[in-house]
């Protein structure tokens with residue numbers, strides 16, 4: 823595919839308010855097909871379709887970089903309309919996310935995307951005493967971007 827001439831994005835005063843609409847909008851402005859965007863971002867075509875139809879509402883830091891680069895915009899342009907997954911989650915869902923994350927961290931995972939915003943999580947394992955005085959490992963994590971914290 824020939825490199826297309828890119829127009830400055832300032833002509834866009836009205837960027838769409840959701841990730842789905844905004845990706846679609848910028849892609850159209852760039853005169854790219856879904857297939858073009860998939861090739862540029864190295865996402866699958868179905869993934870681009872999922873994003874544009876609102877199935878995926880937030881991106882990991884790495885994916886956001888890739889997609890933003892493919893669209894020739896700053897990652898912030900996408901980040902600001904991603905919906906925070908945990909905002910509308912029930913307490914049970916939040917607890918489940920926390921438990922799954924804790925399990926992964928205890929298995930050795932140290933780099934993970936924040937389940938809330940997709941930013942970088944700082945993960946660690948700390949030793950503590952349980953109620954019976956036995957040494958136990960606790961998973962800890964906090965997000966560098968949003969207030970998400972994992973407290974075991």
Ligand SMILES: [Zn+2]
Pocket residue numbers: 936937938939940941965966967968969970
């Ligand atoms: Zn976060």
